[in-house]
Amino acid sequence: MSGTQLDNSMRDDSSRAVLLAEYEALKAEQTSRIVLRDRLMYAAPAALAATLALVIQPTGRPYLLLLLPLVCVVLGWTYFVNDQKISAIGTYLGRHLAPSLAASIHRADQVLTWESVHRCDPLRRLDKSMQLAVDLLIFAVPALLSVVLYWTADGVRADLLVVSITEALVTVGFAGRVIAAADLLARGRGPLRP
Numbered sequence: 001m002s003g004t005q006l007d008n009s010m011r012d013d014s015s016r017a018v019l020l021a022e023y024e025a026l027k028a029e030q031t032s033r034i035v036l037r038d039r040l041m042y043a044a045p046a047a048l049a050a051t052l053a054l055v056i057q058p059t060g061r062p063y064l065l066l067l068l069p070l071v072c073v074v075l076g077w078t079y080f081v082n083d084q085k086i087s088a089i090g091t092y093l094g095r096h097l098a099p100s101l102a103a104s105i106h107r108a109d110q111v112l113t114w115e116s117v118h119r120c121d122p123l124r125r126l127d128k129s130m131q132l133a134v135d136l137l138i139f140a141v142p143a144l145l146s147v148v149l150y151w152t153a154d155g156v157r158a159d160l161l162v163v164s165i166t167e168a169l170v171t172v173g174f175a176g177r178v179i180a181a182a183d184l185l186a187r188g189r190g191p192l193r194p
Contacts, residue, residue, distance in 0.1 A: 062153035076139030
């Protein structure tokens with residue numbers, strides 16, 4: 001083997017090692033974000049139950065309903081951001097890292113094909129629609145219902161009315177952002193291309 005071939009081989013091995021290290025780091029981040037995202041799905045109903053337990057106490061404190069929109073939007077936004085990053089990592093792996101890795105092993109075959117193949121599921125649109133419904137039911141609907149319940153309670157205070165209107169607007173804005181990002185038009189698009 002000539003010196004040039006040896007140098008190229010060492011560069012290829014080094015490049016491949018860097019790409020594989022990047023892949024492993026991104027998959028680890030994706031996994032940790034998935035765990036956090038899934039835990040947030042359980043935290044929101046727990047927060048709802050805790051808030052409702054406080055509200056239905058005999059002392060009658062309907063203003064505590066206004067805690068729920070804050071909790072739901074904060075948990076929902078954290079869930080949403082993690083979900084976006086999980087998808088962004090998958091897109092990056094399929095569009096950028098896979099072609100670089102394929103080039104480093106001098107093969108035209110796709111590598112890391114899972115990052116794009118799972119998007120070809122014929123039920124993807126239905127799955128995305130159902131996930132959108134679940135996200136809204138867990139994070140937006142309870143927040144809006146709690147505001148409406150506060151508005152119908154006895155003794156609504158003017159300062160808290162302003163707070164509740166602000167919470168309703170923030171919740172509607174959050175729900176709109178979640179709907180816009182739902183990618184409901186996504187069909188099986190096949191492999192991601194750079």
